[in-house]
Amino acid sequence: MNNSVSISYVLSAYIELTRTCHQSCGYCSFFSEESPLLAIDEVKEKVADIARRGATEVIFIAGEAPQDFPHIQIALHQNGFASFADYLNAVCREAIANNLLPVLEVGYLDAFTMERFINAGCSVRLNLVCSTLSNPGQSLEKSRNRNPSTGKACIEGLHAAGIPYSLGFVTGIGESEEERLKFIAETGRFCTADPLLQDVRLTPFQPSSGCSMPDRPPMSFAAIKKTISALREAFPVHHISLPPHLCYRFPELVEAGLNDLGSVAVLTGDPTHRNFDVPSFETLKARLEEKNIMLYERGTLSTPVALNRPEVFEAVSNSRKLIERRNLSGLNLIDNAHCFVCGPRNKSGLHIPVQKSVEGHTCTFTWVPGPAYQGYAGIVHGGILSTLLDEAMAYAVMGAEKDILAVTADMHIRYLRPTPVGVPLKFAATLVGQRKNLYFARSSVILPDGSVLAEAEGRFAEIAIPGGKK
Ligand code: SF4
Numbered sequence: 001m002n003n004s005v006s007i008s009y010v011l012s013a014y015i016e017l018t019r020t021c022h023q024s025c026g027y028c029s030f031f032s033e034e035s036p037l038l039a040i041d042e043v044k045e046k047v048a049d050i051a052r053r054g055a056t057e058v059i060f061i062a063g064e065a066p067q068d069f070p071h072i073q074i075a076l077h078q079n080g081f082a083s084f085a086d087y088l089n090a091v092c093r094e095a096i097a098n099n100l101l102p103v104l105e106v107g108y109l110d111a112f113t114m115e116r117f118i119n120a121g122c123s124v125r126l127n128l129v130c131s132t133l134s135n136p137g138q139s140l141e142k143s144r145n146r147n148p149s150t151g152k153a154c155i156e157g158l159h160a161a162g163i164p165y166s167l168g169f170v171t172g173i174g175e176s177e178e179e180r181l182k183f184i185a186e187t188g189r190f191c192t193a194d195p196l197l198q199d200v201r202l203t204p205f206q207p208s209s210g211c212s213m214p215d216r217p218p219m220s221f222a223a224i225k226k227t228i229s230a231l232r233e234a235f236p237v238h239h240i241s242l243p244p245h246l247c248y249r250f251p252e253l254v255e256a257g258l259n260d261l262g263s264v265a266v267l268t269g270d271p272t273h274r275n276f277d278v279p280s281f282e283t284l285k286a287r288l289e290e291k292n293i294m295l296y297e298r299g300t301l302s303t304p305v306a307l308n309r310p311e312v313f314e315a316v317s318n319s320r321k322l323i324e325r326r327n328l329s330g331l332n333l334i335d336n337a338h339c340f341v342c343g344p345r346n347k348s349g350l351h352i353p354v355q356k357s358v359e360g361h362t363c364t365f366t367w368v369p370g371p372a373y374q375g376y377a378g379i380v381h382g383g384i385l386s387t388l389l390d391e392a393m394a395y396a397v398m399g400a401e402k403d404i405l406a407v408t409a410d411m412h413i414r415y416l417r418p419t420p421v422g423v424p425l426k427f428a429a430t431l432v433g434q435r436k437n438l439y440f441a442r443s444s445v446i447l448p449d450g451s452v453l454a455e456a457e458g459r460f461a462e463i464a465i466p467g468g469k470k
Contacts, residue, residue: 005254007247007288008239008298012057012103012263013050015043016271017091020072021063023107023146026139027173029210030272031063037075043091051098052402053267053335054326056319057300058100059125060091061271064107085116092120096311099318101300103166103263108146108154114161121311123164123198123301126154130183131175139173139213148183155191164306166198167191171227172205172219181230188234195305199239201262202227204246208275225256232257239302245276248284251291263300267337297323325463341391352388354395361431363395363443366424373421380419382454385445389413389456392429393441397460399431404462406439411458419445419453437462 019035021028038046050058066072067084081087088104095102104117105125117124128151133140140146158165167187171180191197204219204227219227224246231240241262242253266278279287285295299319301307307316337345342354350367357365367388375381390408397406419425429443439460445453 005259005292006294006296007254007259007261008296009244009261009264010057010300011055011267011297012059012265012300013053013055013267014059014061014265014269014271015046015050015091017043017060017062017087017106018066018072019063020066020069021107022065022068023063023144024142024212025146026141026143026212027170027205027216029208029274030061033069034071035063037066037072037079037087039075040079040081040087040090044094047091047094047098047100050267051100054322055100055267056297056323057103057263058095059103059105059263059265060088060095061105062107083116085113088122089116089120092117092122096121096315099315099322101312101315101319103300108150109157111157111160114157114163117163118161119311121309121315123166123306124158125166125168126151126158127168127170127203128183128187129170129173129175131179133174139216152187152190155187155194159191159194159196162196164196164198164301164303166201168201168203169227169231170203170205172223173213173216177223177226180227184227184230184234188231192235192238195303197235197238198300198302198306199241199260199262200231200235201241201243202231203243203272206273206276208273210274221250224250225253228253228256228258239298243270243273243276244278244284245273248279248287251288251293254291254293260298261295267335297327299323341387352391354391358395358398358400361396361399362429363392364426364428365392366426368424369419369421371421376418378421380421380425382413382415385415385419385454386411386413386456388427389429389443389445389454390458392427392443393456393458394460396429396431396441396443397439404439406460406462409438409459409461411456413454413456415454417451417453424448425453 018037019030019032021031047058076084076087092102102122103125104122129146130148132147204224206218207214207216239260240257241260242258244261244264247261264278266280269278288295337343340346340349342352343349344351352365352367354365357363369380373380373384390411398404426446429441431439431441433440441458444455447453
């Protein structure tokens, strides 16, 4: 490739509502009959957390028709809902109230259920199969009515109900190449002009733990490439995506028509691809730049008819502002829970729950350094102290409401006395001033007897403000 090309993505997160499903697709590693329903209070907590961490889309994922199972009926009742559709409406409202655009990935919906979502502000992700595959030993043998015709009927239902939707093509599960390419072409003729269609995703089968066809080989690169070309031809104006871990492996597919990474669930991981980590943006960026491909963020909805619905108007406008600021700044300040100091998912991190120690614009926490953090014998390494002084100031700047998102521009440290290992150290920081987009903070390390061991002053540059501040 000689010229630079661009590829888009949506900063997304999954919330698993339940894995209970009345289907039994052979390629699936998601479903489980005994899975509980996520309580509505837990949904609210997760939605608020995802919004705070800067996502613009939340995918609520569940098995198909979980309400067919008594334990789900009981849970719905306990949560105050008469039906699964009422519960889904409530989770969508919660997302929109947090400026997140809700996507439902809940299997195939019947016409009656679809009508219940007309004003929910959601879009639906529909996964299609290219062949019937219902003979003994085939991947849809134990699935009820999951075939190309029922998929198309579902598209018709979504269209009739006026619900925006995305299509996913599940391939490499036993269909022939001819069936696959024919179905893609037919589906393109069927709905590429539909203003409710948002984007298109290819999901090539890859064996995953828990699926019932673990020995089936994954689709070859050549077959994926041919399928991407067929999708590009069938859906000439739409975003065509592959799961991000495959884009990372095969960036050259951009030449075949790939132009999107789709929903990148860097905050939560993707429960439908449990065996594959979602690569970080920095990793993806570096890999794609090798091929002269630039990454940019987009919103989850792409057509005017989907964007202009009154239910989502404000959330769309707020998420647009956030995306514009991130694209302009060129920085993706994403909290994916891997921060070295406070990230709960970083196996090598310090796991200090700093956020809990913030009040207003002050931050105070205690940490006991072990010998792993020493420089000279018995003395804490100055670099570690610097890291924690910086962290405390950053949290003080962001404040309890996290309404300011800033990065360290510079900091100055005075080491006053050696800091002993094995003693509780208090880190205290406060915001002391602001000029334009620069915030000033001070922090110190204090022994239990009140003596100050080190002090820091820092300047923090504001970058973007997720969620709250408009
Ligand atoms: S793919 Fe979806 S519908 Fe099929 S078994 Fe898995 S969760 Fe159920």
